[in-house]
Amino acid sequence: MSRQTARPTDSRKVSAELFTLTYGALVSQLLKDYENDDDVNKQLEKIGYNIGIRAIEDFLARSNVTRCNDFRETADVISKIAFKMFLGISPAVTNWSPAGDEFSLLIENNPLTDFVELPEGHNKLNYSCVLCGALKGALEMVQLEVDVKIVQDQLKGDNVTELRVKFIKRLEDAIPAGED
Numbered sequence: 001m002s003r004q005t006a007r008p009t010d011s012r013k014v015s016a017e018l019f020t021l022t023y024g025a026l027v028s029q030l031l032k033d034y035e036n037d038d039d040v041n042k043q044l045e046k047i048g049y050n051i052g053i054r055a056i057e058d059f060l061a062r063s064n065v066t067r068c069n070d071f072r073e074t075a076d077v078i079s080k081i082a083f084k085m086f087l088g089i090s091p092a093v094t095n096w097s098p099a100g101d102e103f104s105l106l107i108e109n110n111p112l113t114d115f116v117e118l119p120e121g122h123n124k125l126n127y128s129c130v131l132c133g134a135l136k137g138a139l140e141m142v143q144l145e146v147d148v149k150i151v152q153d154q155l156k157g158d159n160v161t162e163l164r165v166k167f168i169k170r171l172e173d174a175i176p177a178g179e180d
Contacts, residue, residue, distance in 0.1 A: 016088060020114045027127060037124035044126070048133025056138040059085060067142075071167050072096075074144065075103050078135070078165075087111050091163075101167040110154060110161045118155050126150045128161055135165060143171040 026047075030040045059065075063081050068074040075093045084090050089111060095104040112128050119125075126132075132148040139146050145168040152158035 016111055017114070020111055023112055023130070024116055031119065031122065037122050041124070041126045041129045044129040045133035048130035049137035051130070052134035052137025053141050055086065055134065056141040059138070071100060075165070079105060103165055104151065105163040105165065107161040107163070113155055113161070116155060123156070126153065127155050128153065131163060135163070140171065143173065145169050145171055
């Protein structure tokens with residue numbers, strides 16, 4: 001009989017692969033449940049939004065990040081701390097608009113797309129749309145309304161996955177009606 005040697009496994013790698021496969025199963029089920037890619041994209045963004053509004057609390061508690069002074073600082077925190085904390089990657093922040101209200105996050109190795117090929121007939125599917133929703137939800141919880149969209153997608157033949165983040169407005173703290 002041969003003896004099997006125990007190989008040490010990195011729990012973060014196992015967790016990342018499990019997350020990737022679980023996310024793939026979710027997308028696959030959504031493709032079965034909805035008639036077109038636009039509806040699936042909306043659902044993925046909604047799921048991401050709900051993740052974002054909950055993940056921001058964990059992020060703020062674990063990172064000890066203080067309030068950002070401007071949108072550029074926010075972009076750096078998103079790229080260097082938040083993406084690193086939750087996905088183990090640090091996307092490049094590039095393509096700032098002249099007004100400084102819009103930037104791109106370039107993801108070279110998108111962990112969501114490991115082991116993934118888009119199925120035939122689903123060219124409009126934005127597989128990583130959950131990231132757009134997560135950014136919208138998290139930033140809304142810190143009083144920033146943004147628009148986030150996928151501009152380039154590795155699954156569609158681009159070299160990188162590019163998320164375009166546009167500042168819309170600063171939200172005011174809302175006081176519930178009757179509580180002055």
